[in-house]
Amino acid sequence: MEQPVIFTESETYMVNKTTVELASWQYVFSAWLVAAVATVGSLFFSEVMELAPCVLCWYQRIFMFPLAVILLAGLHPLDIRVVRYALPLAVIGLLFTMYHTLLFYGFIPENLRPCSQGISCSDASMELFGILPIPLLSLASFMIIIILLLKARSLAR
Amino acid sequence: MKQSHFTLIALLLIAVAFTAVAFLYNSEQGEKASQQASLNSESLIRDHSVRSGNPQAKVTIVEFLDPACETCGKFHPLVKGLIEQHGGKVNLVVRYAPLHPGSDQMVAILEAAKMQGQFWQVLELMFDTQPQWAINHRAEPEIFWNHMTQTQAGIDFARLQQDMNNPAVIKAIEQDIADGQLLGATRTPAFFVNGKPLTEFGYEQLARLVDSEVKANY
Numbered sequence: 247m248e249q250p251v252i253f254t255e256s257e258t259y260m261v262n263k264t265t266v267e268l269a270s271w272q273y274v275f276s277a278w279l280v281a282a283v284a285t286v287g288s289l290f291f292s293e294v295m296e297l298a299p300c301v302l303c304w305y306q307r308i309f310m311f312p313l314a315v316i317l318l319a320g321l322h323p324l325d326i327r328v329v330r331y332a333l334p335l336a337v338i339g340l341l342f343t344m345y346h347t348l349l350f351y352g353f354i355p356e357n358l359r360p361c362s363q364g365i366s367c368s369d370a371s372m373e374l375f376g377i378l379p380i381p382l383l384s385l386a387s388f389m390i391i392i393i394l395l396l397k398a399r400s401l402a403r
Numbered sequence: 404m405k406q407s408h409f410t411l412i413a414l415l416l417i418a419v420a421f422t423a424v425a426f427l428y429n430s431e432q433g434e435k436a437s438q439q440a441s442l443n444s445e446s447l448i449r450d451h452s453v454r455s456g457n458p459q460a461k462v463t464i465v466e467f468l469d470p471a472c473e474t475c476g477k478f479h480p481l482v483k484g485l486i487e488q489h490g491g492k493v494n495l496v497v498r499y500a501p502l503h504p505g506s507d508q509m510v511a512i513l514e515a516a517k518m519q520g521q522f523w524q525v526l527e528l529m530f531d532t533q534p535q536w537a538i539n540h541r542a543e544p545e546i547f548w549n550h551m552t553q554t555q556a557g558i559d560f561a562r563l564q565q566d567m568n569n570p571a572v573i574k575a576i577e578q579d580i581a582d583g584q585l586l587g588a589t590r591t592p593a594f595f596v597n598g599k600p601l602t603e604f605g606y607e608q609l610a611r612l613v614d615s616e617v618k619a620n621y
Contacts (some may be wrong), residue, residue, distance in 0.1 A: 279413055286421050296424045322407055
């Protein structure tokens with residue numbers, strides 16, 4: 247007759263701990279994946295398609311690029327405190343994309359200023375395949391990253 | 404599967420996807436540029452265009468340049484070297500693409516100098532002194548003008564200044580700008596060798612394109 251499997255209290259705790267850890271790892275990993283794809287995508291726009299990034303795009307890049315690095319550093323092995331360092335970057339990035347999206351759709355006017363070689367932030371050329379506007383892609387990326395990071399943190403608590 | 408494998412695979416996939424899409428995009432753009440150039444081949448060389456080297460050469464490099472463009476200055480001796488290297492089989496046509504602020508005045512000086520047979524001397528002088536008058540991607544024609552009047556004895560400057568406003572000079576520059584846009588010469592220097600655009604920029608690439616045209620024509 248087989249022995250019934252009985253976990254001690256500490257063993258049960260360990261099993262739960264690892265499943266929770268795995269789940270939060272997956273959330274942080276997904277957030278990193280979004281940041282990495284967004285980073286590579288924006289580099290594709292500027293380096294391959296040679297679209298000059300507008301000023302607001304630059305600010306969003308400043309807050310997106312480090313996410314791809316910091317989140318990766320927090321994954322192996324998982325350090326859930328990475329959320330604390332990544333979240334401010336993602337939130338500030340989100341504020342910039344929200345402003346940019348409103349500007350892009352004309353809800354707020356772009357200040358009149360002399361023409362220069364720089365590209366306008368409400369330029370219609372900022373559309374992927376003519377349908378997906380880049381500001382919207384950026385908005386979605388920052389929102390998804392924030393949601394995933396919050397999920398990861400709430401699990402770990 | 405270990406978590407680190409997961410991450411490695413994701414990194415690899417991203418890198419492969421980027422390279423593949425970039426390659427596809429570039430080859431498609433290259434094809435488009437070639438089509439655009441062959442559709443507008445009559446825009447490559449105009450009657451007013453300056454030519455250097457053997458007029459009977461079967462290979463012609465058309466270069467759209469901006470005197471204020473740093474890369475154009477760096478490329479100038481290289482292009483001259485390429486033409487010498489092929490000894491009479493290759494010649495050069497220069498077109499204007501004044502993309503920098505202030506460059507319109509610089510190309511007007513060039514076009515007016517051409518009327519006195521001083522085009523190449525003035526172009527060389529512009530490239531040699533470029534760091535002094537092209538500051539922060541902005542051409543300062545006055546600085547160059549002062550320098551030129553002090554060093555070039557063979558030029559009639561009163562006539563040069565007058566010719567800069569000559570309708571023929573203005574028309575030639577406007578024609579070059581329009582042709583450059585039509586041919587997709589949006590960055591300088593832009594090269595076309597026997598009508599074929601240099602799609603991937605670089606000296607090696609230009610030398611290879613010239614070599615293949617020389618082989619095909621001689």
